[in-house]
Amino acid sequence: xxxxxxxxxxxxxxxxxLLILGSITFVVDPLYQYRYDENDNYYLNSKFSxxxxxxxxxxxxxxxxxxMTQNFDPDVFEKKMGxxxxxxxxxxxxxxxxxxxxxxxxxxxxxxxxxxSVDLQRFATPPDEAEFNIPQYxxxxxxxxxxxxxxxxxxxxxxxVDLLIKGLEIANIEIPYSFEKATDIDxxxxxxxxxxxxxxxxxxxxxxxxxxxxxxxAKGLGAxxxxxxxxxxxxxxxxxxxxxxxLFFPPYSSxxxxxxxxxxxxxxxxxxxxxxxxxxxxxxxxxxxxFHNLELTADFENYRDISHYTxxxxxxxxxxxxxxxxxxxxxxxxxxxxxxVSAKADLTYLKYxxxxxxxxxxx
Amino acid sequence: MVFSSYEFIFAFLPIVFIGxxxxxxxxxxxxxxxxxxxxxxYAYFNISYxxxxxxxxxxNYLIGYxxxxxxxxxxxAKLLCVTGVLFNIGLLGYFKYYDFFVENINxxxxxxxxxxxxxxxxxxxxxxxxxxxxxxxxxxxxxKVEDFLTYSLFVSFFPQLxxxxxxxxxxxxxxxxxxxxxxxxxxxxxxxxxxxxLGLFKKIAIADTINIFVNNGFMSDExxxxxxxxxxxxxxxxxxxxxxxxxxxxxxxxKMFNIDIPLNFNSPYKSQSIGEFWKRWHIxxxxxxxxFIYIPLGGNRKGKARMYLNYLSTxxxxxxxxxxxxxxxxxxxxxxxxxxxxxxFDKIIVKIPKWVRIASTFLITNALWVxxxxxxxxxxxMIYKSMVNFSNLGLADVADxxxxxxxxxxxxxxxxxxxxxVFGLLMVVFLSKNVIQKAETFKPTxxxxxxxAALFTISILFVSRESVFIYFNF
Numbered sequence: 001x002x003x004x005x006x007x008x009x010x011x012x013x014x015x016x017x018l019l020i021l022g023s024i025t026f027v028v029d030p031l032y033q034y035r036y037d038e039n040d041n042y043y044l045n046s047k048f049s050x051x052x053x054x055x056x057x058x059x060x061x062x063x064x065x066x067x068m069t070q071n072f073d074p075d076v077f078e079k080k081m082g083x084x085x086x087x088x089x090x091x092x093x094x095x096x097x098x099x100x101x102x103x104x105x106x107x108x109x110x111x112x113x114x115x116x117s118v119d120l121q122r123f124a125t126p127p128d129e130a131e132f133n134i135p136q137y138x139x140x141x142x143x144x145x146x147x148x149x150x151x152x153x154x155x156x157x158x159x160x161v162d163l164l165i166k167g168l169e170i171a172n173i174e175i176p177y178s179f180e181k182a183t184d185i186d187x188x189x190x191x192x193x194x195x196x197x198x199x200x201x202x203x204x205x206x207x208x209x210x211x212x213x214x215x216x217x218a219k220g221l222g223a224x225x226x227x228x229x230x231x232x233x234x235x236x237x238x239x240x241x242x243x244x245x246x247l248f249f250p251p252y253s254s255x256x257x258x259x260x261x262x263x264x265x266x267x268x269x270x271x272x273x274x275x276x277x278x279x280x281x282x283x284x285x286x287x288x289x290x291f292h293n294l295e296l297t298a299d300f301e302n303y304r305d306i307s308h309y310t311x312x313x314x315x316x317x318x319x320x321x322x323x324x325x326x327x328x329x330x331x332x333x334x335x336x337x338x339x340x341v342s343a344k345a346d347l348t349y350l351k352y353x354x355x356x357x358x359x360x361x362x363x
Numbered sequence: 364m365v366f367s368s369y370e371f372i373f374a375f376l377p378i379v380f381i382g383x384x385x386x387x388x389x390x391x392x393x394x395x396x397x398x399x400x401x402x403x404x405y406a407y408f409n410i411s412y413x414x415x416x417x418x419x420x421x422x423n424y425l426i427g428y429x430x431x432x433x434x435x436x437x438x439x440a441k442l443l444c445v446t447g448v449l450f451n452i453g454l455l456g457y458f459k460y461y462d463f464f465v466e467n468i469n470x471x472x473x474x475x476x477x478x479x480x481x482x483x484x485x486x487x488x489x490x491x492x493x494x495x496x497x498x499x500x501x502x503x504x505x506x507k508v509e510d511f512l513t514y515s516l517f518v519s520f521f522p523q524l525x526x527x528x529x530x531x532x533x534x535x536x537x538x539x540x541x542x543x544x545x546x547x548x549x550x551x552x553x554x555x556x557x558x559x560x561l562g563l564f565k566k567i568a569i570a571d572t573i574n575i576f577v578n579n580g581f582m583s584d585e586x587x588x589x590x591x592x593x594x595x596x597x598x599x600x601x602x603x604x605x606x607x608x609x610x611x612x613x614x615x616x617x618k619m620f621n622i623d624i625p626l627n628f629n630s631p632y633k634s635q636s637i638g639e640f641w642k643r644w645h646i647x648x649x650x651x652x653x654x655f656i657y658i659p660l661g662g663n664r665k666g667k668a669r670m671y672l673n674y675l676s677t678x679x680x681x682x683x684x685x686x687x688x689x690x691x692x693x694x695x696x697x698x699x700x701x702x703x704x705x706x707x708f709d710k711i712i713v714k715i716p717k718w719v720r721i722a723s724t725f726l727i728t729n730a731l732w733v734x735x736x737x738x739x740x741x742x743x744x745m746i747y748k749s750m751v752n753f754s755n756l757g758l759a760d761v762a763d764x765x766x767x768x769x770x771x772x773x774x775x776x777x778x779x780x781x782x783x784x785v786f787g788l789l790m791v792v793f794l795s796k797n798v799i800q801k802a803e804t805f806k807p808t809x810x811x812x813x814x815x816a817a818l819f820t821i822s823i824l825f826v827s828r829e830s831v832f833i834y835f836n837f
Contacts, residue, residue: 003553006807010556013816018823045769137827146369152828157770178771 022149030158031138032056033148041169043161043182046070046189048153050088050101051138053185055108059086062109064101065117066093068250070189071311072318080322083113089189094122094130095228099235104139106239115246115321118276120269121307123228124216130228192311199300202255203355206306210360211259214306218264225272233279241285246321248289249273251313254298255306255352257345262362266345270338277331289326290333291317293340298348364407366612367567367826375404379521380619384547393545394512397620401521405485408525412484415458416519422450423494424514427501431508440502447498451491458483463687486525488684490518492651497532499655506532513539522616526609528627528647535622544621555618557805557815561798562611564818567825569788570605573597576764576781581742583760590760591749593785597764598736599729600788603632606645611798626799632728632792635720636712637701640728648684652677671706675699685735690743694734701727721793 001009029035030042032052042049054062061083063072074085088101098116105114122130137147148154165183168175181187195201236245260266273290280286296302296316302309320326328334349356364370379400386392406413426447433439456464462478469476497517500506508514517535518524538544580586580594607628617624631643641649657677663670675696682695705712712720730747737743749755762777772780805811 001807001809001812003549003807006812007549007553007556009809010553010812010815010819013812014819017816017820021820021824043770048769147827150824150827152825153769155824161770176773178773182771 018150021155022146025149025151025154025159028159028162030154030162031148033138033145041162041165041183043158043165043179044185044188045158045182046088046090047133048135048138048158049188050090051104051134053086053188054088054101054105057086057185058084059109060084060111061113061115062086062088062105062111063115064088064093064098064105065250066119066122067091067189067191067308068117068119069115069314071192071314073311073315074186076315076318080318086111087186087188090133091189092122092131093119094125094127094132095231096127096130096132097134098122099231100132100134100139102235102239102245106243111243113244113246115248117250118232118247119250120225120272121214121216123225123272124221126224126227127231190311195304195308197301197304197310202253202300202303202305203352205304206255206355207359211263211306211362214256214259216263216265218268221265221268222271225268226275229272229276229279232276233283236280236283236286239285243285245283245286246289247276247280247286248317248321248326249292250307251291251294251297251309251317252307253300253303253309254341254344254348255300255303255356257292257341258349258356259306259360259362261342261345261349262360266342270334270341273338274331274334277328277334288328289320290328290337291320291326293337293344294326297341298344364404366609366616367563367822369826370407371404372823372826375400376616383620387545387547390540390542390545391512394516394539397521398512398515398519401516401519401524404521405519405524408485409482411482415454415484415487416490419451419454419490419494420515420518423447423498423518424508424511426450427498427506427508427514430498430501434502434504444498444502447502448495451495451498455487455491457481458487460683460687489527489529490524492648492684493529493531494518496529496651496655500532506536509536509540520617520622522613522620522622523624526606526613527645528610528613528625529651530625530647534625538622546621548621551621552619553807554802554805555615555620557615557811558618558798558802559612559615560815560819560822561801562608562613562615563822564608565604565611565798566608567822567828568818570601570608571825571828573601573604573784573788575767576785577601577736579764579766581736581738581746583745583763585745586749586752587755587757587760588749588752589756589758590764591746591752593761593764593781595729595733595746595750596785596789599632599725599732600785600792602732602735603628603792604788607797614799628797629799630792630797632725633721634724635717636705636724637698637727638705640724641698641702648681652681656680667706671703674702674706678702688738690734690737690740693740694731697731697734 026034029040029052031048032040032042032055034052034056036053036056036058061077063069063074063077063085066089069087070089070091072085072087074083074087077083077085088105090097093101102114102116105111135153137144137151161179165175165179175183181190181193239245257266260269273292277288280288291297296309296313302313304310328337364375366372379396382396382400383393386396402413402417405416426443430440430443430447433443458481461481465476465478468474497506497514501508513536516539517530517532520530520535523530576593576597580590580597583590586594610627614624614626625647627646629643629646631640634640634643657673660673660676661669662673676699678695678699679692680695681698682692685691685695730750733746734743737746758778759774761781762772762774765772765777765781
């Protein structure tokens with residue numbers, strides 16, 4: 001053929017292929033950007049799937065946050081509180097990401113309640129330095145949809161796996177458990193089956209890592225924390241007053257507070273909690289729960305490291321949401337809670353002094 | 364914007380291309396369109412880069428112009444030439460090496476001078492080198508200075524602006540001035556499109572995919588023997604497909620504009636010696652280093668000992684040109700030592716079977732790339748230790764190299780994927796023709812149309828993934 005015909009043929013084929021692929025993505029919609037169908041069995045990933053689910057999944061409440069929230073069970077919420085919960089989470093979710101999702105949920109749904117964890121560790125990074133890992137093309141308007149319709153993640157990950165799962169279903173072949181779990185929206189982000197728990201596990205973790213995994217510097221922490229609090233409160237102030245925002249401080253183990261005291265950040269975090277409570281009082285639709293002082297925080301059978309707890313704890317927290325255990329209604333409660341947390345930390349340090357002093361020296 | 368972006372492929376390139384060839388009746392207008400487009404292309408990365416490049420163009424042009432005009436006054440011409448050399452080296456030295464220099468002063472003399480954290484203008488190593496060669500060539504009366512617009516086009520021509528190939532004034536000017544090149548030529552366009560798409564695929568589908576293995580490997584604290592080798596091989600493949608892919612795209616775009624940009628990669632991993640490798644890898648850099656460093660130092664004209672020293676010096680400087688870090692300097696120096704070794708034992712080496720020479724050259728290059736990629740000597744050492752860690756022959760962490768945070772693949776599938784990709788690509792680099800060789804026999808057939816359309820489509824799917832060209836760091 002002539003060069004002219006070759007160019008015309010090549011470009012035409014190219015455009016037709018793009019059109020076909022874009023259409024396939026639109027019809028299948030593996031990331032729920034356009035619709036949700038309960039018969040769809042798609043592989044989920046927190047970073048990629050949440051935006052679409054927020055827009056199109058039927059729910060009346062949300063559990064939002066970091067790894068502290070990933071093991072919550074929507075079935076437990078339904079049983080205890082009669083709620084249809086959607087989990088929106090990213091491991092290590094930063095404050096800017098949390099604020100983005102609060103606003104995004106507000107924009108795209110009429111949900112009654114939004115629960116979200118205030119993971120104080122995430123407040124250590126100033127908002128303008130914190131990561132924002134949510135793919136822009138999934139949260140921007142329709143002008144960016146071509147990146148989704150012709151997206152690399154869609155075509156190299158989600159679509160092939162979704163087709164594989166569909167193929168296995170049609171052929172009546174058992175789907176591998178990991179894939180089955182990954183397609184369950186109620187299990188989005190959950191990790192409880194992937195780890196061991198218990199005192200030995202926690203102590204072993206300390207032996208291997210010390211407190212090194214929690215690299216929070218006291219210098220400048222106050223300023224970073226306050227900037228994040230300002231961002232959070234500013235976001236909450238702009239949201240619909242018809243939705244109740246239930247903010248909770250997740251139950252880090254008492255070992256975390258040993259670390260906090262040794263690293264000089266305990267008072268800063270306690271002050272942060274008081275400031276959040278004080279500012280939240282001006283917002284009618286914000287409720288605060290403080291789980292830092294729960295008795296279970298001193299029992300390491302519930303933990304895999306100094307802050308991550310078992311699914312049983314998540315289930316228990318739902319009961320607390322339902323019956324009001326841990327709710328903070330006056331500032332003095334935070335003072336009392338602080339004293340209890342401090343006392344537990346001191347007792348924990350005394351109990352494990354040799355281990356902590358050997359393996360958890362803070363430089 | 365990078366070549367592998369929606370903005371470049373669907374907006375910038377078509378607009379500049381159509382505008383350029385619509386103005387075929389006026390060379391002036393065509394050059395204005397290309398220069399304006401090229402400056403827009405450069406400024407799109409960061410507008411603060413633009414004044415730096417524009418100043419560099421103006422100063423170098425004026426120096427070249429006056430050297431040309433005053434060539435009969437040797438002392439003035441020489442002074443201008445020295446000024447030009449110092450200006451370009453000074454510009455590069457300030458932006459690229461200031462902090463490196465200060466860090467070393469602080470380290471050696473225990474001082475506390477402040478680092479400036481100067482933003483490195485994109486492509487500065489390339490356009491200063493290019494203009495340095497221009498100034499020297501004018502002084503040597505090897506070049507004639509054309510008008511300012513044509514000179515600006517030589518420096519800023521967007522296909523080769525930010526990561527080469529490093530072109531010479533004499534190979535580009537005649538093409539820009541040739542009336543025949545002003546009109547659209549469909550055969551050049553089809554060939555250019557063919558080369559561009561293959562280059563795009565190499566960069567975005569291959570290099571950026573294998574980058575995941577490289578990042579995971581280099582970020583690890585410890586690796587098994589297998590994972591260490593897969594990591595180093597992955598980087599060896601990544602840098603080849605990334606840089607040669609970029610060069611292919613530059614050559615392809617140039618071809619679409621009827622401009623032949625020189626070859627920069629010629630299947631370097633098929634080399635039988637390190638010396639040959641550097642005649643096949645980043646060919647235009649090697650050419651520039653030879654012309655402006657090796658030969659002025661004396662080349663091979665002053666005895667063997669001096670020749671070896673000249674090779675070593677040239678490669679040490681090459682290492683430093685690549686990056687302001689001692690790892691680059693050591694990388695360059697070791698390449699130089701290998702070449703010196705080959706020169707000394709040349710008569711013995713030629714008797715070694717060809718396949719052994721190719722394999723050993725590849726293994727040496729592979730090992731040296733670890734230094735090039737590592738952010739520190741400790742990181743390089745970690746990889747090297749793993750590559751000789753015969754006590755840890757497990758494969759578990761090889762599967763971890765494929766982790767990308769999106770989807771957890773079952774271990775057997777991840778292992779299969781990693782090995783298939785790495786060894787498949789090794790077969791490609793050793794056994795198949797490179798893109799430019801394929802382009803030499805390119806014919807406009809339906810088969811080629813389907814292949815190019817498919818590769819182009821696949822490449823577009825990968826565009827949404829964020830990527831940066833490795834050589835943009837220079």
